[in-house]
Amino acid sequence: MQPIISIRDLTKRYGEKQVLKGINLDVFPGQIIGYIGPNGAGKSTTVKILIGLLGDFEGEVNVLGHNLRTDTLTIKGLIGYVPENAEIYDVLTPMEYLSFTGKLYQMDDAVIEERAARMLGAFGLLENKDQRMDTFSKGMRQKVLIISGLLHDPQIVVLDEPLSGLDANAVIMVKEILSLLKKEGKTIFYCSHMMDVVEKVSDRIVLINEGSIVADGTFEQLKQSEGDTLEKIFAHLTGEHNLSGAADAFVHKTERT
Numbered sequence: 001m002q003p004i005i006s007i008r009d010l011t012k013r014y015g016e017k018q019v020l021k022g023i024n025l026d027v028f029p030g031q032i033i034g035y036i037g038p039n040g041a042g043k044s045t046t047v048k049i050l051i052g053l054l055g056d057f058e059g060e061v062n063v064l065g066h067n068l069r070t071d072t073l074t075i076k077g078l079i080g081y082v083p084e085n086a087e088i089y090d091v092l093t094p095m096e097y098l099s100f101t102g103k104l105y106q107m108d109d110a111v112i113e114e115r116a117a118r119m120l121g122a123f124g125l126l127e128n129k130d131q132r133m134d135t136f137s138k139g140m141r142q143k144v145l146i147i148s149g150l151l152h153d154p155q156i157v158v159l160d161e162p163l164s165g166l167d168a169n170a171v172i173m174v175k176e177i178l179s180l181l182k183k184e185g186k187t188i189f190y191c192s193h194m195m196d197v198v199e200k201v202s203d204r205i206v207l208i209n210e211g212s213i214v215a216d217g218t219f220e221q222l223k224q225s226e227g228d229t230l231e232k233i234f235a236h237l238t239g240e241h242n243l244s245g246a247a248d249a250f251v252h253k254t255e256r257t
């Protein structure tokens with residue numbers, strides 16, 4: 001099977017600092033990849049390159065046979081992106097905002113309206129559809145961002161910590177949405193620190209540490225070699241062996257200061 005996303009020797013530097021150190025990754029159609037790693041490991045940097053936001057990188061990225069350097073716009077149209085939080089235009093209403101993003105993807109007004117209303121309704125936001133978003137809670141804004149990333153029915157969905165601020169019911173719904181999208185044959189690239197969710201939704205887990213991939217496999221495969229929960233696997237492979245000692249030091253230091 002041909003990979004839908006092919007990443008070769010991806011390297012990224014910010015000044016002197018090399019934050020991606022030769023990432024090689026093939027993602028196959030219909031996979032849900034859980035892309036995990038400690039703070040600062042390079043997850044968001046990988047995602048920003050993949051969605052065409054950061055152009056200054058070394059290596060090759062191909063999406064559905066399109067080269068990211070030369071066909072950036074085409075690739076942007078194939079991918080839906082859900083950020084953790086974004087500067088949403090909060091003077092707009094959800095309908096105005098979704099209409100704006102839908103038009104960027106050259107969708108028809110009628111299609112935008114039908115899909116936006118359906119998706120807002122599913123998230124319990126239909127009655128807020130014409131309300132300015134500066135009055136919205138963090139979770140309500142996040143729901144609009146999720147809808148905005150999925151509105152154009154992209155073949156590939158990239159989510160960077162999408163559950164931030166969502167209540168328990170919305171988290172369950174997003175997990176359900178991810179498995180429905182997978183059933184429709186969509187490919188999902190999912191970055192998160194929520195190990196329990198990653199463990200449940202991903203059919204392949206890629207762990208990145210200090211800019212390099214240190215593990216790649218199904219949860220079952222990783223479990224066999226590295227530990228029985230994703231949290232333990234994570235701690236083991238990212239070199240954190242004494243988290244309770246670190247917590248103890250933190251509390252004692254805090255008490256004395």
Ligand SMILES: Nc1ncnc2c1ncn2[C@@H]1O[C@H](COP(=O)(O)OP(=O)(O)OP(=O)(O)O)[C@@H](O)[C@H]1O
Nearest residue numbers: 014017019037038039040041042043044045046193
């Ligand atoms: N614009 C920037 N300028 C300089 N350094 C940056 C910039 N953006 C990110 N970095 C650095 O690149 C490294 C990787 O950052 P990145 O945001 O990709 O990590 P991450 O794995 O997504 O982390 P987190 O889990 O905390 O979101 C970090 O050391 C970060 O300080």
